[in-house]
Amino acid sequence: MKSLTIGSTFSGIGLFELGLAMGLAKDGRFNPEILWQIEIDPFCHRVLNARFPASVKHHDITQIKTENLQRPDIICGGWPCQDHSVAGKQKGLDGEKSSLFWHLFRI
Numbered sequence: 001m002k003s004l005t006i007g008s009t010f011s012g013i014g015l016f017e018l019g020l021a022m023g024l025a026k027d028g029r030f031n032p033e034i035l036w037q038i039e040i041d042p043f044c045h046r047v048l049n050a051r052f053p054a055s056v057k058h059h060d061i062t063q064i065k066t067e068n069l070q071r072p073d074i075i076c077g078g079w080p081c082q083d084h085s086v087a088g089k090q091k092g093l094d095g096e097k098s099s100l101f102w103h104l105f106r107i
Contacts, residue, residue: 005073006020007107009075010077011039013044020076033054034055045057062103
């Protein structure tokens with residue numbers, strides 16, 4: 001099996017990377033490892049620490065220096081989308097939360 005590493009941004013409780021890792025492992029050709037996760041919410045950090053004790057946890061994506069991250073094979077993540085909602089102010093990527101996308105792009 002080929003080793004494959006994953007980094008996760010806006011990890012929440014880790015479902016993106018969990019699903020990705022499970023799908024890759026089920027394929028039978030890959031042995032996925034989650035290297036690091038970025039999440040600002042303290043509750044989510046408690047869940048991530050319980051589910052993924054071996055991964056390195058980071059808190060604020062706006063403060064992360066890419067040279068401090070181990071380079072993964074795959075980066076996954078969703079970013080806050082409240083500014084895209086038709087129920088909100090519809091500022092899109094210019095909104096306070098949705099503009100965090102650019103930090104995902106930077107990483």
